Amino acid sequence: METQIVAMGERYLKSLAACTDRSNYWEVYVNALSKISTDVKLGGVRSCLAIGPNEGRTEIEFLKHCEADISKFIGIEPDHASAEHLRTSLRSSLPGVESQVFESKIQNWEGPDEPVDLITIFQVFYYIEAGERRELLKKVHDSWIVSGGYVATLALSDNKCAISRIYRNLGYTEPSWEEIEADFLKAGFTKYCEQKMHERADYTDPGEDLLPFFQSHFEDRIITLAKLREAVKGLPEGKVDEFHTLAVFKSTN
Numbered sequence: 310m311e312t313q314i315v316a317m318g319e320r321y322l323k324s325l326a327a328c329t330d331r332s333n334y335w336e337v338y339v340n341a342l343s344k345i346s347t348d349v350k351l352g353g354v355r356s357c358l359a360i361g362p363n364e365g366r367t368e369i370e371f372l373k374h375c376e377a378d379i380s381k382f383i384g385i386e387p388d389h390a391s392a393e394h395l396r397t398s399l400r401s402s403l404p405g406v407e408s409q410v411f412e413s414k415i416q417n418w419e420g421p422d423e424p425v426d427l428i429t430i431f432q433v434f435y436y437i438e439a440g441e442r443r444e445l446l447k448k449v450h451d452s453w454i455v456s457g458g459y460v461a462t463l464a465l466s467d468n469k470c471a472i473s474r475i476y477r478n479l480g481y482t483e484p485s486w487e488e489i490e491a492d493f494l495k496a497g498f499t500k501y502c503e504q505k506m507h508e509r510a511d512y513t514d515p516g517e518d519l520l521p522f523f524q525s526h527f528e529d530r531i532i533t534l535a536k537l538r539e540a541v542k543g544l545p546e547g548k549v550d551e552f553h554t555l556a557v558f559k560s561t562n
């Protein structure tokens with residue numbers, strides 16, 4: 310029988326924060342939002358489905374920057390501790406908004422009762438294999454989103470960057486941005502706008518605090534600190550470049 314290693318919970322949340330603390334990700338993200346929000350005005354958006362929002366900080370910032378005036382927020386988050394934090398942040402950051410949080414992997418979720426106006430998929434495609442990603446985007450396009458609705462997505466877009474090399478050294482290859490974008494277009498979306506994000510991050514001397522984050526990419530093996538340190542060997546010391554793409558696609562059916 311295959312062992313399933315679950316690297317989630319409070320340690321995972323702290324690990325995500327530890328990764329972010331080693332970079333200027335948040336500053337670069339907010340900067341990208343300021344640029345994207347001059348084109349993307351989501352004033353007509355009333356309902357939002359967030360896939361893998363963790364505690365929701367990134368998604369809530371997106372909604373605020375793009376001036377979405379939502380009355381309904383649905384979160385699909387498989388990690389229990391993250392889902393609890395999400396419920397708390399929704400109460401304080403989106404008071405008065407009807408919210409539902411389902412603790413499930415998106416692959417196992419039956420979909421919203423009614424199509425929504427906006428879906429966010431931020432930094433989640435690493436956990437969904439290629440065939441499932443295509444199936445998901447088809448369901449999103451055909452049944453989960455209103456005609457003219459938006460899907461905002463954010464993902465690593467350079468597989469030569471340091472974190473991609475660490476993943477590969479550990480035995481994981483993330484989907485390329487080109488594959489993700491091609492799947493959106495194939496599912497029937499058009500690209501509405503795109504913003505590149507250039508982050509600087511430092512993975513020198515990784516500690517135990519980074520382990521749950523790297524472990525979250527593997528369900529069948531344990532990533533030890535020794536393995537992670539080995540995977541980081543050979544990378545340039547200090548700050549390295551990392552590239553992400555934030556894009557908004559529009560459904561046109």
Ligand SMILES: C[S@@+](CC[C@H](N)C(=O)[O-])C[C@H]1O[C@@H](n2cnc3c(N)ncnc32)[C@H](O)[C@@H]1O
Nearest residue numbers: 360361362363367387388414415431432433436
């Ligand atoms: C790297 S975090 C990104 C969090 C947030 N979206 C952001 O950009 O800040 C990935 C999130 O996806 C969630 N996740 C992992 N596998 C998932 C799946 N199969 N379906 C939905 N969410 C998933 C994790 O629990 C985690 O909260």
